[in-house]
Amino acid sequence: MRTPTPSVYIRGMGVYMPERRLTNADLERLVETSDEWIRTRTGMVERRIAAPEDSTSDLGTRAAEKAIVDAGISKEDIDLVIVATVTADQTFPSTACKIQAKLGLRTDIPAFDMIAACSGFVYMMQVANHMLRAGDYKNVLIITAEKLSSIVNWEDRSTCVLFGDGAAAFVLTKCNEPYVGILGNILGADGSQGDLLTLPAGGSMNPASYETVRNKEHCLTMAGNQVFKIAVRTMSECCVRLLEKCNVTADQIKWVIPHQANMRIVDAVARQIKVPLEKFCINIEKTGNTSACSIPICMEETYRAGKIQPGDLVLLTAFGGGFTWGATLIRWK
Ligand SMILES: CC(C)(COP(=O)(O)OP(=O)(O)OC[C@H]1O[C@@H](n2cnc3c(N)ncnc32)[C@H](O)[C@@H]1OP(=O)(O)O)[C@@H](O)C(=O)NCCC(=O)NCCS
Incomplete structure (x- = not known):
């Protein structure tokens, strides 16, 4: 390609x-x-x-x-x-x-x-x-x-x-x-399920009031169990589609850097896309879920540890509120 x-x-x-x-x-x-x-x-x-x-x-x-x-x-x-x-x-x-x-x-x-x-x-x-x-x-x-x-x-x-x-x-x-750097990217979104992971108040729909503060509506809420299943499905599907699009096979991937939301989500994605868990970069134990920061923090750490070399294929995948999801394939320069 x-x-x-x-x-x-x-x-x-x-x-x-x-x-x-x-x-x-x-x-x-x-x-x-x-x-x-x-x-x-x-x-x-x-x-x-x-x-x-x-x-x-x-x-x-x-x-x-x-x-x-x-x-x-x-x-x-x-x-x-x-x-x-x-x-x-x-x-x-x-x-x-x-x-x-x-x-x-x-x-x-x-x-x-x-x-x-x-x-x-x-x-x-x-x-x-x-x-x-x-x-x-x-x-x-x-x-x-x-x-x-x-x-x-x-x-x-x-x-x-x-x-x-x-x-x-x-x-x-x-x-x-x-053929270096960003080789491909797939993104998706499904706004119809947005209420499963949301910050309820503070916007034009539900402006700040004494009531919103009292009800803690300026804090995030999540239906974790439902989000979990959708995260596994969408991340796995977009990884598979991206590899097909870029004409790359799963065994050619050196590292997968997933969004660090839950180790059990990472496990499930690894099984679905048929990439061994050893190829997944994980630092969730030290960082928790840092939202959009989780992939780049983990990528920087993996690179500084000398694990990513020029020519390596690195697959990134994430899922988040919106819902939104996506995958990016990189060949390290
Ligand atoms: C949030 C999450 C860790 C919860 O794990 P889970 O296995 O789904 O747990 P459940 O929500 O089904 O809750 C199971 C039980 O644990 C309890 N529980 C929830 N949080 C708990 C905690 N911190 N400590 C102890 N028990 C807890 C629940 O109350 C429930 O108890 P019950 O069975 O008596 O009702 C998990 O659903 C998850 O990671 N979701 C996806 C998060 C995500 O992907 N976010 C991505 C976008 S940022």
């Missing part, structure tokens, strides 16, 4: 994880749960919690600074900023505009947010890929940043044990080498 040039590849990566660790033992003191339940039902052991004074744009800015240095370019070389988050600092101005200002980037470049919840990274990869291929851009800064601790209901044991904070940033760049 040949991708038409220009190709779009990952030139630099940066991750920022907050210092504070929230362990399963800490959660046992907050709600009626147990370390044993959380480990066996989710695979999670601890997650990071951002400092109260840090907003999502602070987390994203720190990750972005590292990514720009890692890419070996200067801030002036960035010509587009996209941020995927469900915990924007505010509805507007966008978190992308805030990060642009905090980094001191040029002002003759666009900056915008996009919402695809936990699928935000694979959605953003596709948007950046096409904007780079079609447009005048050379270096695009894509950032995922989440302060999920700010929208978690700390009295709801079915959700509060699952989520953590973090940020990751990648610099994507155009090059003329064929």
